[in-house]
Amino acid sequence: MRQTTRTRSDPDETRARILEVAEDYFRRVGYQKTSVADIATELGMSPANIYRFFPSxxxxxxxxxxxxxxxVAELAFSIARTQGPAAEKLSKLLMTIHVHNKTTLIKEKRTHEMVAAAMQENWAIIKAHIERVTTIFEGIIREGIAAGEFHVDDPAEAARCVKRAFVSFLHPMMIEHCIQHGEDTEEGLREQIRFILKALGKQD
Incomplete structure (x- = not known):
C-alpha cells in the first residue's frame, strides 16, 4: 500500500490563522491590550498551543x-518598477509613503500606534524595512545617475541622506505631531522634495 506523505500544510494554516486573529485584535483594541489568551480563546485552543507556533x-x-x-514596501517597489524619469519616481514614492502613513494614522489608529512603537523601540522588522526602502531609494538614484538626471558620486550615501532628510515626513510619530499642530505635511513634503532633488543635482 502506498503511504501518504504528510505535509506541513496544517501547521502552516494554523500559524496563518493565529496571525489573522491577532491582526484583527490588534486593529480593534491595539497590540498592547491583546493577550495570547485572547488569541487562543478566539481560536478555541490553549495559550500553550499558540506558543508551539510563536515563542512569545x-x-x-x-x-x-x-x-x-x-x-509600504510593495507600494515602493511598484513605483520603483515603473517607467519614467527617476526624479518623478522618487517624488511619487516619497509622497505615496507619506500619504499611506498619514492615512493609517487617521483610519487605522491602532495599527499606527503599533508601527510607531516598533520604530521607537527599534524592532528588528523595522530595521529591515528601513534598509529595504533605503535600497529602493538607491536604485532610483542609480537610474537617475545613469540617465544624466542626477549628479552624485555615491548613490548609496545619497540614499541614506534621502532617508534622513525625510524622517519627519515618513515616521508615524512625527506625522502625528505635525497633524496635531495643524501643519500642512504634504506642502512641506513637496518643498523638501524640491530641495533634495536639487541636492541630487537635478536641473530645473
Missing part, C-alpha cells in the same frame, strides 16, 4: 508589524 507575544507582534510594513 513579541514574535507575534513582529510578524503582524511585518505584514503592515510590507504594504
Amino acid at each position: 507575544k513579541g514574535a507575534i507582534n513582529e510578524c503582524i508589524c511585518g505584514r503592515v510594513v510590507q504594504e
Whole structure:
C-alpha cells in the first residue's frame, strides 16, 4: 500500500490563522491590550498551543508589524518598477509613503500606534524595512545617475541622506505631531522634495 506523505500544510494554516486573529485584535483594541489568551480563546485552543507556533507575544507582534510594513514596501517597489524619469519616481514614492502613513494614522489608529512603537523601540522588522526602502531609494538614484538626471558620486550615501532628510515626513510619530499642530505635511513634503532633488543635482 502506498503511504501518504504528510505535509506541513496544517501547521502552516494554523500559524496563518493565529496571525489573522491577532491582526484583527490588534486593529480593534491595539497590540498592547491583546493577550495570547485572547488569541487562543478566539481560536478555541490553549495559550500553550499558540506558543508551539510563536515563542512569545513579541514574535507575534513582529510578524503582524511585518505584514503592515510590507504594504509600504510593495507600494515602493511598484513605483520603483515603473517607467519614467527617476526624479518623478522618487517624488511619487516619497509622497505615496507619506500619504499611506498619514492615512493609517487617521483610519487605522491602532495599527499606527503599533508601527510607531516598533520604530521607537527599534524592532528588528523595522530595521529591515528601513534598509529595504533605503535600497529602493538607491536604485532610483542609480537610474537617475545613469540617465544624466542626477549628479552624485555615491548613490548609496545619497540614499541614506534621502532617508534622513525625510524622517519627519515618513515616521508615524512625527506625522502625528505635525497633524496635531495643524501643519500642512504634504506642502512641506513637496518643498523638501524640491530641495533634495536639487541636492541630487537635478536641473530645473
